[in-house]
Amino acid sequence: MSIYESSRAASRAAFRLSCRPRLHGLANFPASGPVIVAPNHLSFLDSIIVSSFMPRRVSFFAKAEYFTSTGVKGAAMRTFFQSIGSIPVERGEQAASVAALQLALEILDRGDVFGIYPEGTRSRDGMLYRGRTGVGWLALTTGAPVVPVGLIGTERLQPADSMMVTPRRFTMKVGEPLYFDRVGPGHSLPQRRQVTDRIMNAIADLTGQERVGRYNQRPGAE
Incomplete structure (x- = not known):
């Protein structure tokens, strides 16, 4: 058994x-081929739960800092994130965002599964924010189906700004795949927005969250 599978099983x-x-809809997940997984985002633990x-x-x-921190804590973090298949990426710069999407494209071109949070960052008030269009870009460029995922109650496991994890019951709902025509990278921004909005609507149907018509921002971001 690989390190990834061992970590996942544990x-x-x-x-x-x-x-x-409570797990619902796992049978909806495509058994083969490239897949884009699009969950809402409430907790630091969401990626671990979905994976x-x-x-x-x-x-x-x-x-990226999860992979580059020094000392014993840094080594532990690096080992952990590598073991669950996380990919380091710089945040906050346009060039880094473009490079990240290209890396995601490579994963999907191999026929593998890539997870992306359309909201971009965790919701600190429990509401569902407007989706950023990177997920729409990937869907239209690759033609890979998008599986919407609704996470409910994961914020109670580890509240924002807390290092403590408290066992709480949570729900994960896996929706039916959404299929979009493969248009390639030459698609328009309105097309990308339309696809992203459809994905966000599917997530909202799964979670029942109150919607917010603006983008979410990390604390301290302009």
Whole structure:
């Protein structure tokens, strides 16, 4: 068993034992081919939860500093994020965002699964924010189906700005795949927005969250 599968099995067992999660719709997940997984985002633990329970390996981006921190803590963080298949990416610069999408494109071109949070960053008030169009760009460029995922209650496991994890029951709902024509990178911004909005509508149907018509921002961001 690979390090990834061992870590995934251990995380899955820990969540099942301590949180008794409610899991719905796993049978909706495509058994083969490229897939884009698009969850809402409430907790630092969301990527671990999704990666633990999905039928196939899901690659998520993680902040580059998780892989470059020094000392014992830094080494532990690096080992952990590598073990769950996270991919380091710089945040906050346009060039870095473009490079990240190109890396996601490579993952999907291999026929693998890539996870992306359309909201961009965690919701700190529990509401569902406007989706950023990177997910629409990937869907239209690759033609890969998008699987919407609704996470409910994960914010109670580890509230924002807290290092403590408290076992709480949560729900993960996996929606039916959304299919879009493969247009290629030459598609228009209105097309990308339309696809992104459809994905966000599917997520909202799964979670029942109150919608916000603006983009979410990280604390301290302009």
